[in-house]
Amino acid sequence: MPVPVETSSVGSVLVFYHRRQGSLFITVAILVFEPSHLYYTNYGLCFLRMSFHRMEHIEYRFLAEMYLNDAAKLLTSAMVQREPFISTMKNTSYEVEYSANYQLCQRAIRDGLSFVAIDTSTNGLVGVATSVICAEGEDEECIYHPKDLEGRYLYKPMINILRELHDHGDPLAGVTAIPSSLVAVIAKVATHVDYGRMGILTEITRHKLDVCKEKCLSIVITDASSPYSQRAFEKCGFHSVYEIQFDKFEFEGKNQFSNHPIGRCVKLMVKNL
Numbered sequence: 348m349p350v351p352v353e354t355s356s357v358g359s360v361l362v363f364y365h366r367r368q369g370s371l372f373i374t375v376a377i378l379v380f381e382p383s384h385l386y387y388t389n390y391g392l393c394f395l396r397m398s399f400h401r402m403e404h405i406e407y408r409f410l411a412e413m414y415l416n417d418a419a420k421l422l423t424s425a426m427v428q429r430e431p432f433i434s435t436m437k438n439t440s441y442e443v444e445y446s447a448n449y450q451l452c453q454r455a456i457r458d459g460l461s462f463v464a465i466d467t468s469t470n471g472l473v474g475v476a477t478s479v480i481c482a483e484g485e486d487e488e489c490i491y492h493p494k495d496l497e498g499r500y501l502y503k504p505m506i507n508i509l510r511e512l513h514d515h516g517d518p519l520a521g522v523t524a525i526p527s528s529l530v531a532v533i534a535k536v537a538t539h540v541d542y543g544r545m546g547i548l549t550e551i552t553r554h555k556l557d558v559c560k561e562k563c564l565s566i567v568i569t570d571a572s573s574p575y576s577q578r579a580f581e582k583c584g585f586h587s588v589y590e591i592q593f594d595k596f597e598f599e600g601k602n603q604f605s606n607h608p609i610g611r612c613v614k615l616m617v618k619n620l
């Protein structure tokens with residue numbers, strides 16, 4: 348004998364994510380309807396809150412010797428997996444990239460403008476932004492890939508697009524030995540993938556600009572290849588001087604960087620202090 352169906356129920360799951368607090372709110376609502384009247388007779392609500400990484404646990408510190416290895420590792424995995432240039436180039440090598448980042452971090456420590464973000468609840472390094480002070484006549488491509496680095500040829504397409512970018516209004520052209528005309532270059536930056544969009548790069552950049560001011564630097568530049576870093580720099584007052592769309596840039600007859608899921612263009616960005 349069939350059992351008469353007297354009620355039907357509708358369930359819905361609502362998920363709210365509060366990213367600044369690093370919390371995920373999940374609400375499950377079940378409404379039970381009387382079929383003939385179409386009004387609900389009962390409901391259940393379940394409210395869950397799951398905490399992830401929290402901004403108040405993040406501390407910003409100067410990049411120092413003790414963070415060298417972790418900073419180089421974080422930069423390397425971010426570059427190889429997500430950064431629009433390096434992640435889309437063929438033959439990208441973890442070892443070459445790590446070696447370049449290790450040397451970059453060593454120089455960044457010496458120049459004293461670079462920061463890391465530490466999650467104090469785990470003691471893990473979750474963000475790094477390297478910067479160097481450019482000397483007169485310095486070749487900026489050596490900042491990213493030191494001259495003595497084996498395998499530098501791998502970076503040819505990237506070096507070419509950066510050259511093309513800097514051919515248009517290169518702020519480094521004004522660099523002299525006078526301290527007030529020195530240029531700080533924000534080189535590679537990375538946030539751990541689990542800590543993305545929590546404002547870490549934006550906050551690190553603010554710290555960096557304060558130190559640049561203390562050192563009486565007058566101009567900070569960066570080649571920003573990710574729309575997320577471009578946005579973080581804009582929020583800190585940088586403006587774009589020139590940009591190249593990836594799908595317009597060809598190297599050896601091919602569009603090298605147009606396959607990246609989010610990267611659309613590289614921007615030369617400047618902030619006058």
Ligand SMILES: CC(C)(COP(=O)(O)OP(=O)(O)OC[C@H]1O[C@@H](n2cnc3c(N)ncnc32)[C@H](O)[C@@H]1OP(=O)(O)O)[C@@H](O)C(=O)NCCC(=O)NCCS
Nearest residue numbers: 429430536537538543544545546547548549573575576578
């Ligand atoms: C680029 C990168 C460092 C940004 O770090 P981050 O700490 O997540 O950046 P922020 O949280 O300060 O975000 C800045 C802005 O970028 C945008 N953004 C960042 N992550 C985003 C995401 N996952 N989805 C959409 N927008 C995002 C937002 O507009 C954000 O500002 P808002 O939150 O006020 O809207 C990080 O994505 C990364 O490590 N990428 C791989 C390496 C790379 O590409 N480096 C840059 C070139 S060297």
